[in-house]
Amino acid sequence: MTLALYGGSFNPPHKGHVALARKALETLRPDKLIWMPSGDPPHKAMPPNTPSPAHRLEMSRLAVEGLPHTEVSDFELSGGAKYTYDTVVMLRERYNPGKVWLLMGSDMWETFDSWHKADALRELCEPYVFPRNIVPASSTEARMAMNGETLPPKVWEYIRREGLYGPAKP
Numbered sequence: 001m002t003l004a005l006y007g008g009s010f011n012p013p014h015k016g017h018v019a020l021a022r023k024a025l026e027t028l029r030p031d032k033l034i035w036m037p038s039g040d041p042p043h044k045a046m047p048p049n050t051p052s053p054a055h056r057l058e059m060s061r062l063a064v065e066g067l068p069h070t071e072v073s074d075f076e077l078s079g080g081a082k083y084t085y086d087t088v089v090m091l092r093e094r095y096n097p098g099k100v101w102l103l104m105g106s107d108m109w110e111t112f113d114s115w116h117k118a119d120a121l122r123e124l125c126e127p128y129v130f131p132r133n134i135v136p137a138s139s140t141e142a143r144m145a146m147n148g149e150t151l152p153p154k155v156w157e158y159i160r161r162e163g164l165y166g167p168a169k170p
Helices: 015-028 053-064 084-095 118-124 139-145 153-162
Strands: 002-008 032-037 070-072 099-105 126-130
Touching: 002 015, 002 084, 015 032, 015 053, 015 099, 015 126, 032 053, 032 084, 053 070, 053 153, 084 099, 084 118
Parallel strands: 002 032, 002 099, 032 070, 099 126
Antiparallel strands: none
């Protein structure tokens, strides 16, 4: 069995995230792609008005709906690992895969050596780095625009229905 892990804050999950997942499915052909929203990423603070973990999990489910061999995990949102190393250890214990790819954009790769247990993480999985131009939007841009152009339609509908990313509350 082969796994591809795609983690991130997905705040919100945008079309660029989905494009990267699709590209990984086409290129690597993993048996399973695990999309994993992070709870409290150690490398960056979550911005004001960040939706609850439950909302980010549901938006993630909506974003990947219909992608083959893809599942959304709440492991890092439900008190699981804070560091990618711990997440990969859990995945190896749970699935006993022959190979694990760690999917990331080139912006994350630039900081990889500073990650928690980076050398040990390299022994557990193989980073698979996508050039930033595959990802035509960032979550920051999606939050700023908040017009649905950069978001999968079902994610945009959910954001509007739930009133997410509105003005800061006092």
